[in-house]
Amino acid sequence: MSHPDFTVDIAQNEYLPEGGDDVNAIVTVTSPDTMSAAPAPDEGSAEIIIVDCSGSMRSPQTKIAEARAATAAAIDVIHDGVAFAVIAGTHEAHPVFPHDGTLAVADATTRQYAKQAVAGLMPRGGTAIGQWLRLALSMFTAYPASLRHAILLTDGRNEHESPEQLSAAISMCEGVFSCDCRGVGTDWEVAELRRISSALLGSVDIVPDPSGLAADFAAMMQTAMGKQVADVSLRVWTPQHATVRFVKQVAPVVEDLTGRKTQSGPQAGDYPTGAWGAAESRDYHVRVQVTPAAVGQEMLAARVSLVTVTDSGPEVLGQGLVRAIWTDDEALSTRINPNVAHYTGQAELAQVIQEGLEARKQGDEETATSKLGRAVALAEQSGNEGTARLLAKVVDVVDAATGTVRLKKKVDDADEMALDTRSTKTVRTRK
Amino acid sequence: MTGDAGGAGDPAPGPSAVCPSCGWPVGSQDNFCEACRTELAPAVVSGTSPQAATTCPFCQSDQITPDGYCGSCGRKPPASRDHTEIDLGLVAGVTDRGLRHHRNEDAMALATAEATSGPVAVAVVCDGVSTTRRPDEASLAAAQAAVEVLLDAARTGHDLAESSRNAVSAAREAVIRLDDHPGDSPLLDPPSATFVSAVMTSEAVTLCWLGDSRGYWLGAGPGFAAERLTVDDSVAGEMVAAGLLSETEALALPQAHVVTGWVGPDLGGAAPHVVRFEPPGPGVLLLCSDGLWNYQPEAAKLAELAMPGALTGPLAAAGALVEFALKSGGMDNVTVVLAPFPPRTAGPVKEHAATAPFSLRADPEETQA
Numbered sequence: 001m002s003h004p005d006f007t008v009d010i011a012q013n014e015y016l017p018e019g020g021d022d023v024n025a026i027v028t029v030t031s032p033d034t035m036s037a038a039p040a041p042d043e044g045s046a047e048i049i050i051v052d053c054s055g056s057m058r059s060p061q062t063k064i065a066e067a068r069a070a071t072a073a074a075i076d077v078i079h080d081g082v083a084f085a086v087i088a089g090t091h092e093a094h095p096v097f098p099h100d101g102t103l104a105v106a107d108a109t110t111r112q113y114a115k116q117a118v119a120g121l122m123p124r125g126g127t128a129i130g131q132w133l134r135l136a137l138s139m140f141t142a143y144p145a146s147l148r149h150a151i152l153l154t155d156g157r158n159e160h161e162s163p164e165q166l167s168a169a170i171s172m173c174e175g176v177f178s179c180d181c182r183g184v185g186t187d188w189e190v191a192e193l194r195r196i197s198s199a200l201l202g203s204v205d206i207v208p209d210p211s212g213l214a215a216d217f218a219a220m221m222q223t224a225m226g227k228q229v230a231d232v233s234l235r236v237w238t239p240q241h242a243t244v245r246f247v248k249q250v251a252p253v254v255e256d257l258t259g260r261k262t263q264s265g266p267q268a269g270d271y272p273t274g275a276w277g278a279a280e281s282r283d284y285h286v287r288v289q290v291t292p293a294a295v296g297q298e299m300l301a302a303r304v305s306l307v308t309v310t311d312s313g314p315e316v317l318g319q320g321l322v323r324a325i326w327t328d329d330e331a332l333s334t335r336i337n338p339n340v341a342h343y344t345g346q347a348e349l350a351q352v353i354q355e356g357l358e359a360r361k362q363g364d365e366e367t368a369t370s371k372l373g374r375a376v377a378l379a380e381q382s383g384n385e386g387t388a389r390l391l392a393k394v395v396d397v398v399d400a401a402t403g404t405v406r407l408k409k410k411v412d413d414a415d416e417m418a419l420d421t422r423s424t425k426t427v428r429t430r431k
Numbered sequence: 432m433t434g435d436a437g438g439a440g441d442p443a444p445g446p447s448a449v450c451p452s453c454g455w456p457v458g459s460q461d462n463f464c465e466a467c468r469t470e471l472a473p474a475v476v477s478g479t480s481p482q483a484a485t486t487c488p489f490c491q492s493d494q495i496t497p498d499g500y501c502g503s504c505g506r507k508p509p510a511s512r513d514h515t516e517i518d519l520g521l522v523a524g525v526t527d528r529g530l531r532h533h534r535n536e537d538a539m540a541l542a543t544a545e546a547t548s549g550p551v552a553v554a555v556v557c558d559g560v561s562t563t564r565r566p567d568e569a570s571l572a573a574a575q576a577a578v579e580v581l582l583d584a585a586r587t588g589h590d591l592a593e594s595s596r597n598a599v600s601a602a603r604e605a606v607i608r609l610d611d612h613p614g615d616s617p618l619l620d621p622p623s624a625t626f627v628s629a630v631m632t633s634e635a636v637t638l639c640w641l642g643d644s645r646g647y648w649l650g651a652g653p654g655f656a657a658e659r660l661t662v663d664d665s666v667a668g669e670m671v672a673a674g675l676l677s678e679t680e681a682l683a684l685p686q687a688h689v690v691t692g693w694v695g696p697d698l699g700g701a702a703p704h705v706v707r708f709e710p711p712g713p714g715v716l717l718l719c720s721d722g723l724w725n726y727q728p729e730a731a732k733l734a735e736l737a738m739p740g741a742l743t744g745p746l747a748a749a750g751a752l753v754e755f756a757l758k759s760g761g762m763d764n765v766t767v768v769l770a771p772f773p774p775r776t777a778g779p780v781k782e783h784a785a786t787a788p789f790s791l792r793a794d795p796e797e798t799q800a
Binding site: 238239240241242267292293295296297298299300301302321325326327328329331332 | 489490498500501504505506507516526529530531532533534561562
């Protein structure tokens with residue numbers, strides 16, 4: 001199946017001073033409004049909903065009830081023809097629907113049976129998320145689908161297996177399916193879920209109040225149903241003797257992909273971006289170190305292609321060029337591209353929030369104040385109002401422009417966790 | 432890389448020539464084939480027929496990508512636009528990237544025509560303003576659009592002063608059309624280029640310009656009487672014109688080369704300068720970008736460099752002037768166009784000339800024979 005072209009736009013200052021070797025570019029990838037002439041490949045998609053059924057889901061009582069309702073809401077959104085299943089997670093993992101651990105093909109009847117099965121979910125036992133992922137993995141791999149996606153809901157920490165067991169499970173699942181993670185309440189670990197969602201190219205968020213689950217689940221499933229091209233990679237070709245310093249997704253959220261590289265050629269590496277739906281747009285910051293050439297010379301510092309693997313081999317969906325031109329005109333070489341500057345700030349914003357919250361947890365108030373103050377200033381400068389609002393629940397802002405803040409004495413757990421999980425959310429440059 | 436500009440090496444239609452399109456016999460005075468209306472002597476624009484390199488000159492890799500980069504070291508092997516030579520006999524030009532710029536943002540367009548009054552030489556030189564968006568495309572588009580207007584006027588005998596202004600308007604429209612790329616950097620100004628054109632008949636030269644690309648007259652008379660024919664639209668040019676500074680003092684200003692006139696969208700209807708120059712005798716018209724005159728602004732000195740060779744071998748003389756600019760530092764793109772006066776039509780061209788430029792001008796007698 002051939003796909004229509006994605007657009008790949010490059011924003012950079014291609015001019016380097018004499019001897020300059022640091023090339024930065026923001027790569028904006030946008031998928032076409034209509035993805036394919038063929039109808040959406042529902043028969044090639046598989047969905048698994050993993051619901052935490054540990055004992056803690058009982059308190060408050062509404063938690064399990066809302067989780068059942070949310071799962072049912074998500075099931076209602078699954079398109080006909082999509083293979084799906086529901087897993088109940090405790091210190092073990094059990095297939096809830098279908099009972100035999102296979103995937104069912106969605107239609108009115110199977111959706112009805114699935115919802116009946118979900119209505120009977122009862123909380124009992126502990127939490128071993130690695131077990132849940134392993135069961136999902138074995139169910140996914142037994143079914144031929146190109147788009148595999150899971151939703152994982154938990155309300156607590158991964159207490160009934162070692163961190164190593166979880167890590168091992170995550171790496172087994174990497175590249176097989178994507179996973180959006182949700183934490184309900186405030187007893188779960190942000191870093192733990194972020195590790196899963198990061199590795200499995202999904203989102204992570206907090207749902208502080210169980211009553212918000214149903215809408216969130218339906219929306220997540222809706223987005224998943226819109227995905228049409230699976231396993232898209234950013235292929236970065238660089239010249240001989242050049243080094244890729246990093247490849248980061250910077251919008252809609254910051255996600256460092258540098259360590260996720262797989263070599264795809266003697267001078268090229270692939271960085272996974274997951275599945276794409278129609279009219280999606282994401283930004284990536286690519287930073288390459290090159291060997292300087294003489295003033296007046298031009299070099300291709302990186303060729304950034306969007307690649308998907310089809311039955312007939314790799315298909316290039318779009319391409320952009322990152323260039324380097326050496327000049328002795330300082331007016332040209334000292335310009336900082338506004339997009340590069342903006343996203344450098346957004347990446348720092350995410351980092352200082354996470355570091356600031358960690359320092360706060362450790363009781364290092366001085367570091368926490370300085371980091372979160374810097375975050376307030378960065379959010380203000382870049383117009384990231386969402387993050388600014390979340391920060392204001394954790395610190396008292398004295399002066400946003402200079403980042404002068406005081407730590408709040410009493411902070412709601414949910415507010416702190418919301419700031420942490422959403423710290424990587426960026427805004428685009430103001431046009 | 433002579434002759435890589437499309438059509439530069441095509442023989443001019445001699446007395447026994449036939450139309451390249453339909454084979455109908457055409458005369459040396461014909462601008463169009465009488466049978467099929469094919470344009471027999473179209474304008475030639477620098478760098479419009481890129482020839483891809485096959486081996487990287489930097490690392491010797493033979494993997495050159497279709498978009499012109501080396502597949503191994505990433506460097507960009509020189510494109511044809513980096514150095515182009517065009518020789519139309521009546522007028523010849525050389526444009527070069529220079530030594531310090533990564534691409535050639537100068538462009539030239541040359542043409543010849545047969546008017547009832549005799550042969551006419553047409554030349555346009557444009558220099559893309561480097562602090563603007565896509566200056567290389569701006570200069571090319573401007574030169575290309577302008578030369579068509581001037582060539583038509585030369586053929587039809589339309590008023591040359593008016594046509595020169597029309598040519599600037601056409602150039603401006605072509606440049607404005609370039610600026611519809613929303614992805615372009617908002618930090619840079621819209622595409623712009625300097626402009627100088629000349630139409631040379633056997634009576635006079637009609638010059639038209641905006642910016643700091645120049646026209647000079649290099650006389651063939653005693654002592655090589657030479658003079659500059661244009662006044663720069665630049666900070667330095669305006670200082671000198673206002674009598675505030677000498678040229679040397681003005682050129683020493685840091686902002687000396689900031690142009691104050693150009694072809695582009697943001698100078699509205701800025702009026703180009705138009706001058707009709709009647710040469711006092713035989714000589715050569717020189718059009719050039721600042722890449723040349725930066726190293727030698729004096730008309731008399733330029734004449735010493737170019738004459739008398741330019742009278743009979745304008746291409747070789749233009750090449751020598753470009754070489755002079757490169758040897759002097761080559762800080763900028765450099766373009767040199769030379770047209771000997773009075774214009775005399777080249778004679779029939781021998782078969783083998785199809786692969787070589789007109790480096791020899793035929794004797795006038797032979798033309799009349």
